[in-house]
Amino acid sequence: MERLYIKLRNLDAYPKINEDFFSRTLSGGVITLVSSICIMILFISEFRLFLHTVTDTKLVVDTSRGGKLHIDFDVTFPAFPCSLLSLDAVDISGERHLDIRHDIFKKRLDSHGNVIEVRKDGIGAPQIEKPLQRHGGRLEHNETYCGSCYGAETSDDECCNSCEEVREAYRKKGWGITNTDMIDQCKREGFVQKVQEEQGEGCSIHGSLEVNKVAGKFQFSPGKSFHIPGFHLFDFLNLPTENYNMSHKINKLMFGDSIPGIVNPLDGVQRVQETPNGMYQYFVKVVPTIYTTVRGHKIQSNQFSVTEHSKSSEVDNLRSLPGVFFYYDLSPIKVTFTEEHTPFLHFLTHICAIVGGIFTVAGIVDSFVYHGQKALRKKQEIGKLG
Known part of the structure; x- marks a missing residue:
């Protein structure tokens, strides 16, 4: 037992010095106080980082197949009546949804933007x-x-x-x-009469779409669309005016659920028509995104980037359709965000590095100060003796 005690004592990497050989100085006390304050500040900062989550981002190839794409929108047309506004969706698979009314709500607006009436579909005749x-x-x-x-x-x-x-x-x-x-x-x-009564009004349309997860488009345009193979035509009700003001404000546009910390680039975008029968085109690149919270809850949604183009519907004497068009395509790359806490062992490692590093640097500084003061005193004593 005594031999084991001696062996363990010989392993001591921190040999003790007799207190009679200690020399405490004022400078050493100041350096110790400063270093202790620094350790406390850095410890609090590191502890706050440990309590907060960090987000790890990765890019992977999207190997998912099929499925649906959910689109939420809220668009205001301050100078276009609800009775003439229709919503259509078409994708490259050939699926067409014309004059969509399911889960679509329209609000009639007066010239000041006040709500006159809320209707779910059509004129409601x-x-x-x-x-x-x-x-x-x-x-x-x-x-x-x-x-x-x-x-x-x-x-x-x-x-x-x-x-x-x-x-x-x-x-x-x-x-x-x-x-x-x-x-x-x-x-x-009195269908046409009701349409004419709404002239000068605006319309706010909001709702959601479920479309195939392939490239396609959806559009807000005047009249009721109908399809002939090779053509896409619109019934304008034989109205006396053909000057459609497609000025609009995109209050919200999302492809999927909301993702924490992500701001959609078209939210709040407003465009004012300067030429008759304006055509506004938005080309959207949808990026599939998976956001995993620190508790393991997954949000499967999408981010998107966008470019836009606008023009008059009369180009080279050819009449094209006025309206607001959204062309979307899906990226083959998927983004994954994962919330996570800093591992506790990493936290301990950082704390040890802070404490050890500051004490080491403080010891070096104290050594320089102590030996400097000692050398200065020797010079002063030699000067007195001389």
Whole structure:
């Protein structure tokens, strides 16, 4: 046992010096006080960093396939009425969604930007309960109404009981309505009159889209779109004016859920039309992003970058469609953000480095000061003796 005690004592890397050989100085006390304050400040700073999370960023190839892309938007058109504003979405797979109304809300705005009415879709015209005709003939007693589609029926028993249903039937045929006064449903509902009553108003449209996770576009444009192979046409309701003011403000545009600390580049962007029938195009590069919180919760969303271009819809004497267009494409690179705390062992290592480093530097400084003072005293004593 005594031999073990002697061996352990010989391993002591910190041999002790008798207190009789210590020499305490004023400069040494000042240096010790300063170094202790520095250690305390650096310790508090390191401890705060340890409590906060750090974000690790990585770039990987996106190998996911299929899926849907969720788009949230909120756009205000201060000088364009809700009755004429339609939303369409098309992607490169060939899927088309024309005049989208599901999960879409419109707010009629007056010239001062105050909300007049909130509507979920369309003009909100009621269906006609007692129409004048049934496929070209008068409605007989106790006979169920079935309004004419004016040549756009796909079968003998198809009915169009409102102006909107007639327009929808025409759209499916790839036809455009040239004169709504000839359509009984539109005439009795006062469809065009309601559109004209909204002239000078603005519109705020917000909602969400679920589209295929492939390149595509969605657009806000006047009129009701219909498709003919090789063409994309619009029904403008034969209105007297063709000067559409597409000035707009993008209040919000997100591809997926919100990511902490990420600001979308188009939020708050405002564009004012300077030429008739302006066309605004935004080319968006969507970057898939996964954000993992410190508790392990994953947010699968997207960031995006954007470039834009605007022009008059009349270029080289060719009439193009006015509107606001968003063309999006997906990046093959995925970004991953991971929140994490500094490991406790790293924290201890940093603390040891701080304490040891400061005491070492303080010891060097104290040694220089002590030997300098000692040399100075010797010179003074030699000078007195001389």
